[in-house]
Amino acid sequence: MHPVRDAGLLELGDVPEQGADIAPGLRLVPAPGHTPGHVAVEIRDGEETALIVGDSVHHPVQMPHPGIGSCVDIDPARAEATRRSLLAYLAGTGTLVLGTHFPPPTAGRVRAHGDAYRLTSVPAGVRH
Structure with a gap:
């Protein structure tokens, strides 16, 4: 980021609570708690x-x-609230979830499991 900032090309902005479409098919979704301004x-x-x-x-x-x-969450309570909200939103939608830090399998779909959630893995190359 330093070279981008040093070249005067860094533009910061706030993502509204409802998210922001930044290109066709690409949307930023606020996911606060880990760091200020964190998004999915x-x-x-x-x-x-x-x-x-x-x-x-x-x-x-x-x-x-x-x-x-995570020990690196800046606001642990907000990070937990974000996780709970995201998981409730994703459960049963068929949305493919890609975990940035997940061990293999790194992709799957969220399913409700009692009062919690579970990741059902999706093999590479499989659609729906």
Whole structure:
């Protein structure tokens, strides 16, 4: 980021609570708690949707236990609230979830499992 900033090309902006479309099929979704301004990235292609969760969900173990945080979350309570909200939103939607820090399998779909959630893996190359 330093070279971009030093060249005068860095533009910062706030992502509104409802998210922001930044290009066709590409949307930023606020995911506060890990760091100020943290976002998840939603990608759409026709009827298919994927969400790169970034640092809002560090590991699949947080799905059945969203209260487990990361030692690097700036605001742990807000990070947990974001995780709970994202997981509730994603459960059963068919959205492909891409975990930035997930061990293999790094992609899957969120399913409700009792009062918690579970990641159902999706093998590479499989659509819906």
